Amino acid sequence: MVDQSQREPSEEEAAALANRPEWQRRIVSLLAPLRILYYFYRRGARELARIMPKGLYARSLIIIVAPMVILQSVIAFVFMERHWQTVTHRLSTAVTQDIAAIIAVLESYPQDEDYNTIINLAQDKLNLSITILPDGPLPPPGPKPFFNLLDQTLSRQITDLIGRPFWIDTVGRSNIVEIRIKLADKVLRVFTRRSQTYASNSHIFLVWMAGTSLVLLVVAILFLRNQIRPIQRLADAAERFGKGQEAQNFRPAGAREVRRAAHAFLEMKRRIERQIEQRTTMLAGVSHDLRTILTRFKLQLALLGDEPEVVDMQRDVDEMQHMLEDYLDFARGTSSEVAEVIDIPTLLTELQYDAERAGHSLSIDHKGGSEVEVKPQTIKRCLNNLITNAIRHGTTVTLTSEQLGNWWSIDIEDDGPGIPEEEWEAVFRPFYRLDTARNQDSPSTGLGLSIARDIARAHGGEIRLGRSAMGGLKATLRLPT
DSSP states (O other), rough: OTTTSOOOOOHHHHHHHHTHHHHHHHHHHHHHHHHHHHHHHHHHHHHHHSSOOHHHHHHHHHHHHHHHHHHHHHHHHHHHIIIIHHHHHHEEEEEHHHHHHHHHHHHOOOOOOOOOOHHHHHHHSSEEEEEEEESOOOOOOOOOOSSHHHHHHHHHHHHHTSSSSEEEEEEEEEEEEEEEESSSSSSEEEEEHHHHHHOOHHHHHHHHHHHHHHHHHHHHHHHHHHHHHHHHHHHHHHHHHHHTTTTTTOOOOSSHHHHHHHHHHHHHHHHHHHHHHHHHHHHHHHHHHHHHHHHHHHHHHHOOOOOOOHHHHHHHHHHHHHHHHHHHHHHTTTTTTTOEEEEEEHHHHHOOOOHHTTTEEEEEEEEEEEOOOOOOHHHHHHHHHHHHHHHHSSSSSEEEEEEEETEEEEEEEEEEEEOOGGGTGGGSSTTOOOOTTTTSSSOOOOOOOHHHHHHHHHHOOOEEEETEEEEEEEEEEEEOO
């Protein structure tokens, strides 16, 4: 899809733009960069939404963790920027001033031959270890450290306060800083502890910050897990109920809003079950009354003999009974049966045996897993409807079954006349008959495919129609395992 801000204007739009007043054209030209920015903003938002986690648990963690990380990053940056630089500057200045004082004493006052007095004074009063070296060149500059804050600050202070050629080494010894300053006829070498020139205790702040963040993150994960678990249980219970399975040991828990949603779900579940039970009871009564009347018809027809008219009436009564069973199956649905784990090859073998017993050939091929939790008789009725539909209109019928991951897929194909593609969805409507493609000689109520799809959807699955490689119709049943 082409974005409106990036497409080329049509001739009519270009002409209308050219006829606009000057001030309108200026406004449009000024808004053009904003439209481009808006386009990239929308594109970036889509990309961010694509890579962001989709689960509530992960999103809640991001909502908690992201502000914490940003806040602590800002605090850490400000602390490092201000604390390290300020403290390091003051410490380096103090050490440099002490060295400047020692140089002033060396150059202004007479010293003993071995400089013991000034060396002891620096050691006892200033915590500096100094050595007076004979005159000579300074060592070449050494490698600079990766974090050269101390090197830069100390060099700047020596340049500003002493103003003599110098050489420093802040890398060679981890806890000692060596400074050499060239004087008139000698070289002053100073050893000082790194802690005297550098804010070396800042890592404590980082450790405390990381430690407290870790504790807060663990607490947030534990609390969020407890808050998300009731929502997951509610979703699982609703999914099982949608598949016609019982949500065992489910009770409202969690926050007030989650409990309210759980109570509403349980109340809805009770209303649906009550409505289905009332409908089933009513249909059972209707079925009993109608079957009683049909039984009377059969007895009366049996007493009339084998006249052609009687045989036709007997056929009509059988068709009425068949239609009655289809209507009751469609209205009864799948609520009366409990889901259980079944063996797939055993079920398919029973279907093949039933087809062969009725005088039809059914080829079956199964691969993958062997167990699935469904309503056995209901699924058998669904597959029987699909197989019967294929057998009625084709001479060769195959059933291919495969279980992959969390899905069980069954393909039933025939070599019959098939169904036009525009009618694939219409044939699932109750009482719908396709006169042009299907044979009407056998009794049919137009409920077989509708009942099969209702059963599939009650299990959380679906039935789709397509073209078979054999030239007829292919019905694909997919069920979650």
